[in-house]
Amino acid sequence: MALGSASTPKPGRKSRVTQAGVRELVREVRTCRLCEAHLPEGPRPVLQVDPRARVLIAGQAPGRRVHASGVPFQDPSGDRLRDWMGVTSEAFYDPKRVAFLPMGFCYPGTGRSGDLPPRPECAETWRARLLESLPNLSLTLVIGQYAQRYHLGERAGKNLTETVRSWRRYAPDLLPLPHPSPRNLLWLRRNPWFEQRVLPALRTRLRELGMHDSHGTPPEGP
Secondary structure, three states: OOOOOOOOOOOOOHHHOOHHHHHHHHHHHHOOOOOHHHOOOOOOOOOEOOOOOOEEEEOOOOOHHHHHHOOOOOOHHHHHHHHHHOOOHHHHOOOOOEEEOOOOOOOOOEEOOEEOOOOOHHHHHHHHHHHHOOOOOOEEEEEHHHHHHHHHHHHOOOOHHHHHHOHHHHOOOEEEEOOOOHHHHHHHHHOOHHHHHHHHHHHHHHHHOOOOOOOOOOOOOO
């Protein structure tokens, strides 16, 4: 089952968004130090925003490897996510096609069971303005419970599995996904319907949006 046809950008939004304005906003985000005291390895906001992007990847927060490189999803989770999407690295990192806005822009550190939750200051301070800078979005991949709580709100299920299983409810603009981390291999084995039903629909939609060719260039870290 396909996710549906591309949505139409909201009228009037394009005229208020300029490349120069978006670049300045991203520059502000990259110099943000609001939660510096809580970041064990210091601030290094990781994001990619271009008003031409058709696809938004809304994830959790950078891990240690992405913090080091400054490139979104440049780690095993990114390898799996690109496989799920069926796209090349070139298409994945083409800012004219794909935007990256994790719920937290900086690596939050590690707790007992993995990385800590994203810091809340990012969404509270920046997310609404950044989303307004993306007037051409046709699909948002909502990865993990933190992004799903923000983007789906009361429509989210009682847990991640229920939310992802109900993916048709959010089509065609939103598609909830589990995190592609290697830590989630057990979840994938327990939920074979995800690869059987959700991924084919995801790839079909991305093909409709022109994501399945190889134009574009990977970014360098900031």
